[in-house]
Amino acid sequence: MSRSERLLDLLQLLRGYRRPVSGATLAAALDVSLRTLYRDIVSLQAQGAEIEGEPGVGYVLKPGFLLPPLMFSEDEIEALVLGMRYAGRRGDARLGAAASSALAKVGAVLPADLRETLDASTLFAVLNESQPDEPIDLAGLRDAIRRERELEIEYRTGEGVSSRRVIWPFMLGFFDRVRVTVAWCALRQDFRAFRTDRILSMVETGRRYPRRRQEMLARWREKEGIPT
Known part of the structure; x- marks a missing residue:
C-alpha cells in the first residue's frame, strides 16, 4: 500500500469514530507502527485535516473535511x-x-x-422500462422523510378500497416495478408499507413526528428481524 493510500485509509477510519480513538487502535487497523501512525496524523494535519488529540489521549476528526483529489479503487x-x-x-x-x-x-x-x-465503465442498470404512474411528488415525500414531517394521505389498496391515513414516513424503497414508503400508521398503530403509486394525495399536517426517523428505522428492523 502506498503512503497516499494509507493516508486516505486513515481518514476513512477516523470518519468512523465520533469519539477520540487511541493511536494504538488506529495503528493496528492500518497494520503500521505507532511511530508511523503519528507521522501520518501530522501529515494530514499539515494538509488541513482538523484532527484533534495527542498521543495517550486519542484522536478525532472534526466533520466536514475533504481531501482532494478523491481517490477510489x-x-x-x-x-x-x-x-x-x-x-x-x-x-x-x-x-x-x-x-x-x-x-x-x-x-x-x-x-x-x-x-x-x-x-469507460461498462456496468449498466438494466431495468424494466415500465414504471407506475404516481399521483404524488416523490421529491416531496423524500423531503418529508428528511425533515421528519407527519403526512396525511389518501391511500387506495390493491382491491380499490380508499382510506385516509396519518403517517410518519421514515424510509423509501426503490424496487424494479414499484416504490414503497415505510411509515408508522396512526390508524393501525403499527408500521405499514405503502406503495407510492397507490397514494392518491399527500399533504403535510404541519407537525413534526415525535420520534426520530433513525429510532423508527431501528424499531422496524428489530420487528422485521432485519440485521442492522
Missing part, C-alpha cells in the same frame, strides 16, 4: 457508476438530476487515469 468507481445510473433511471426527476450532478462532481476531481475508468 476501480471497484469503488464501478460501484459509484452503477449506483448513480440506477438512481438516474429509478429515482424521481430531482433525484435523477442529483445523481448525474454528483457523478460529474466526482469525475471533475479524479486524477486523469481514474477519470478514464469512470468514463
Whole structure:
C-alpha cells in the first residue's frame, strides 16, 4: 500500500469514530507502527485535516473535511457508476438530476487515469422500462422523510378500497416495478408499507413526528428481524 493510500485509509477510519480513538487502535487497523501512525496524523494535519488529540489521549476528526483529489479503487468507481445510473433511471426527476450532478462532481476531481475508468465503465442498470404512474411528488415525500414531517394521505389498496391515513414516513424503497414508503400508521398503530403509486394525495399536517426517523428505522428492523 502506498503512503497516499494509507493516508486516505486513515481518514476513512477516523470518519468512523465520533469519539477520540487511541493511536494504538488506529495503528493496528492500518497494520503500521505507532511511530508511523503519528507521522501520518501530522501529515494530514499539515494538509488541513482538523484532527484533534495527542498521543495517550486519542484522536478525532472534526466533520466536514475533504481531501482532494478523491481517490477510489476501480471497484469503488464501478460501484459509484452503477449506483448513480440506477438512481438516474429509478429515482424521481430531482433525484435523477442529483445523481448525474454528483457523478460529474466526482469525475471533475479524479486524477486523469481514474477519470478514464469512470468514463469507460461498462456496468449498466438494466431495468424494466415500465414504471407506475404516481399521483404524488416523490421529491416531496423524500423531503418529508428528511425533515421528519407527519403526512396525511389518501391511500387506495390493491382491491380499490380508499382510506385516509396519518403517517410518519421514515424510509423509501426503490424496487424494479414499484416504490414503497415505510411509515408508522396512526390508524393501525403499527408500521405499514405503502406503495407510492397507490397514494392518491399527500399533504403535510404541519407537525413534526415525535420520534426520530433513525429510532423508527431501528424499531422496524428489530420487528422485521432485519440485521442492522
